[in-house]
Amino acid sequence: MNILVINSGSSSLKYQLFKMPEKAPVCSGLVERIGIEGSFIKHTVYSNGEKHNIEESGFIANHGEGLKQVLALLTEGEYAVINSPDDIAAVGHRVVHGGEHFTGATLITDEVKQQIKKLFSLAPLHNPVNYKCIEVAEQTFKNARQIAVFDTAFHQTIPEQAYRYAIPEWYYKEHAIRVYGFHGTSHKYVSEQAIKWLNKENSKIISIHLGNGCSMAAIKDGKSIDTSMGFGPLSGLMMGTRSGNIDPSVIFHLMEHSGYTLEQLSTLVNKQSGLLGVGGSSDMRDIRKLVSEGNAAAALALKLYAYRIKKFIGAYAAILNGIDAIIFTAGVGENDSNMREAVCTELDYLSIKLDPTQNTAYKGEMKEINSADSKIKILVIPTNEEYEIAHQCYGL
Ligand SMILES: Nc1ncnc2c1ncn2[C@@H]1O[C@H](COP(=O)(O)OP(=O)(O)O)[C@@H](O)[C@H]1O
Ligand SMILES: CC(=O)OP(=O)(O)O
């Protein structure tokens, strides 16, 4: 059985086709820098122990357009992997916001689609794109089951003291205003890898997912007990274009004194802030380049970015009452050794000590990068949301 997984993030679209139950990847790839200059697709086909790489570049305006190009790669040309759309039994979709409705992999019906649509305003960079990808997949793979796996599901174990906001209960009961948390599929996948690595029955783990969206999770005995994103994927860490934590007074002030509309404010904190707002680009690679050219704003953006992560490590060390391991994952977490070093500097009070040689030696496979005398393991673990989604879809 073939399961195609579509993982649309805010700046990228990742996909993998798995042969199940072997869990063998048939092809995988990613569309990056969607909507900004320099978009590209990297497509890899696996056959007979060999890899064939195909790269395409050219501006890709949105996720729907990106997905159509990916579907052409699957079905056309020398390295086509399927003969017809009917060769796909199920399409697994990452859906970012599931609200209170969804806790596990869910067969997509018209009703489920309506629920995903209702949550557009809470995850404006994601749910509309996830919805679009479902529609394109439904049109292309007419006989496949469409299945949603929600980012929010893994965080359903967060206790009330952490998921409730300190506002009257009515807002929780009537409007379901609470912390949901995101990147759950990634935090779940990497923390399970870490638990196996630690080989320890009771574990206290801090998972740091640094992609275009960034979040951290405190994970005790394999269960999420707190996370930095909240009602929507906007709070907590500084991100590519999102502000992360900001005092709501700033919003009131801009409304009252500068006449900002709801839409302008949403655009400001979702699309114009973070690395882009402070440092001039939403993409960490661009920020690094700007810094190397002496750009002071980009250098400040890096400081803010690392500082926030450090602050959450402290907070999570406290609520977990100890740490066994911290995990770096996703685009920045896996690829930017300088950021890992900036975060781990001067954390020796917590006995988090990085080994600079191990840190720069990471080559895409799970690796321990702490020094020998560090009490806490520092792990870089490549996330694989697609694998986890395929696994859950197959289970369903
Ligand atoms: N080699 C690299 N060095 C530094 N940052 C990188 C590198 N490769 C990717 N990134 C960063 O990773 C981020 C994208 O992460 P990713 O997990 O793919 O995002 P998302 O899934 O949220 O769209 C971008 O900021 C990008 O610049
Ligand atoms: C939830 C979220 O921010 O996802 P991404 O990092 O893929 O944009």
Ligand SMILES: [Mg+2]
């Ligand atoms: Mg992502």
